[in-house]
Amino acid sequence: MANDETLRSLMFTLSYVLMKRRRDVTSADAQRRREVQRRVAHRQYFHQRHKRMIMMMIAQTSRPISDVPARPTRVWSNIESTDWWERVVMREFQPSDWLEKFRMTKETFFLLCGKLKPRLNRQDTRLRPALPLEKRVAVALWRLASNVEYRTISTLFGVGRSTVCKCVRDVCHAIVLLLRPLYLRTPSEHELEDAARLFATRWGFPHCVGAVGSLHVPIIAPSSNTDNYWNSRGWLSVVTQGAVNGLGQFWDVCAGFPGSTEHSAILQNSTLWARGCDGGFLLHEPPLDFMGRPLGYLMLGDAGYPLKSWLLKSHPESSELTAGQRAFNRKLERARSVVDQAFLRLRARWQCLLKRNDCRMDVVPTMILACCVLHNVCEVHGDEFDERWEEAVRHEESPQPADEVSPSADDRDGEEVRALFCEYFLQQEKQQRTLAC
Numbered sequence: 050m051a052n053d054e055t056l057r058s059l060m061f062t063l064s065y066v067l068m069k070r071r072r073d074v075t076s077a078d079a080q081r082r083r084e085v086q087r088r089v090a091h092r093q094y095f096h097q098r099h100k101r102m103i104m105m106m107i108a109q110t111s112r113p114i115s116d117v118p119a120r121p122t123r124v125w126s127n128i129e130s131t132d133w134w135e136r137v138v139m140r141e142f143q144p145s146d147w148l149e150k151f152r153m154t155k156e157t158f159f160l161l162c163g164k165l166k167p168r169l170n171r172q173d174t175r176l177r178p179a180l181p182l183e184k185r186v187a188v189a190l191w192r193l194a195s196n197v198e199y200r201t202i203s204t205l206f207g208v209g210r211s212t213v214c215k216c217v218r219d220v221c222h223a224i225v226l227l228l229r230p231l232y233l234r235t236p237s238e239h240e241l242e243d244a245a246r247l248f249a250t251r252w253g254f255p256h257c258v259g260a261v262g263s264l265h266v267p268i269i270a271p272s273s274n275t276d277n278y279w280n281s282r283g284w285l286s287v288v289t290q291g292a293v294n295g296l297g298q299f300w301d302v303c304a305g306f307p308g309s310t311e312h313s314a315i316l317q318n319s320t321l322w323a324r325g326c327d328g329g330f331l332l333h334e335p336p337l338d339f340m341g342r343p344l345g346y347l348m349l350g351d352a353g354y355p356l357k358s359w360l361l362k363s364h365p366e367s368s369e370l371t372a373g374q375r376a377f378n379r380k381l382e383r384a385r386s387v388v389d390q391a392f393l394r395l396r397a398r399w400q401c402l403l404k405r406n407d408c409r410m411d412v413v414p415t416m417i418l419a420c421c422v423l424h425n426v427c428e429v430h431g432d433e434f435d436e437r438w439e440e441a442v443r444h445e446e447s448p449q450p451a452d453e454v455s456p457s458a459d460d461r462d463g464e465e466v467r468a469l470f471c472e473y474f475l476q477q478e479k480q481q482r483t484l485a486c
Contacts, residue, residue: 189220247295252384280308305414312353353452356459373471
């Protein structure tokens with residue numbers, strides 16, 4: 050009996066020890082799980098905090114102009130990026146926010162989306178819903194306006210980096226395909242008459258329908274033929290040729306030439322050259338009379354272009370210039386400044402053209418064309434242009450290269466036409482002095 054009692058007591062003690070050990074192990078496991086959950090929650094908290102800090106930095110410091118006074122932090126700076134577009138942009142953005150971030154009014158933005166819908170609209174799939182059209186356009190415009198990194202836009206809009214890249218490419222292609230025929234096209238005969246009248250009244254240069262100039266857009270080193278992209282200023286670029294009317298709106302753009310290409314070579318490889326040399330749209334039937342001579346429409350260029358009967362440029366600066374030649378230079382430079390101002394506003398509004406563009410070389414020309422079309426869209430619809438945007442352009446580190454063509458490329462007919470305008474502007478100045486007296 051004593052042995053049974055001892056055995057029973059021993060078994061009870063052993064069972065108690067095992068049960069207590071099991072409770073301790075279970076409690077330790079539960080404590081470890083709680084600690085893991087606490088660390089995961091802590092890590093998620095700091096991850097969300099990091100994302101909120103990125104959005105606050107974008108909202109406060111991603112503005113292209115470095116010296117613009119900082120505004121108070123908005124409430125939407127702390128909202129997670131997953132629904133930032135739906136909850137913040139669509140509901141809480143003020144008109145100034147639309148203009149600052151997308152470079153256009155909300156009305157123009159939705160007008161743009163409506164015109165791009167046939168090309169960009171997507172259907173939902175069983176795997177996931179399609180990205181809304183408006184959000185895709187907004188992603189592309191944000192990139193064009195600020196040239197910020199893809200990962201920053203990815204965090205802000207709550208989409209992948211590859212999605213940002215695809216949005217930029219697709220939207221730019223759609224703009225060029227659908228909007229270029231509407232907003233950037235060769236003027237008709239009636240529009241040429243209006244353009245000539247505008248240049249005569251606003252800029253004091255008769256028979257002129259446009260000014261032509263070139264813009265170098267900085268890029269990163271391409272994968273091939275890098276030497277061709279070094280311009281005369283010593284930085285990598287692609288060159289764009291643009292022709293504008295008297296309002297600074299583009300009606301002919303030729304983009305994508307390597308930075309070492311001369312401006313005259315770009316002109317000779319463009320449709321503008323073929324139209325000018327063959328007569329084409331610059332002819333007027335019957336020819337207009339100017340200083341007793343029949344004369345068609347003409348354009349204005351800088352020293353980088355050859356002198357033609359339809360393309361005038363100023364006389365090289367010299368102390369031997371006559372009074373008429375100096376008067377002509379003053380008038381031409383004043384009228385031709387419209388294209389310089391157009392390029393200035395273009396780069397100020399769409400600063401992907403101002404900073405080094407890291408897109409692939411097959412995308413860059415389309416992006417430049419899309420920016421020119423968007424420039425015209427904003428100008429046509431009267432969207433406000435913030436003069437502060439120009440500060441980033443005026444303080445750019447890479448000044449635009451200058452080009453000059455040899456006088457041997459100048460045309461004799463062009464010399465005669467330029468001499469007529471020298472005489473015309475000299476007579477004008479004499480009449481103005483007479484009236485002033």
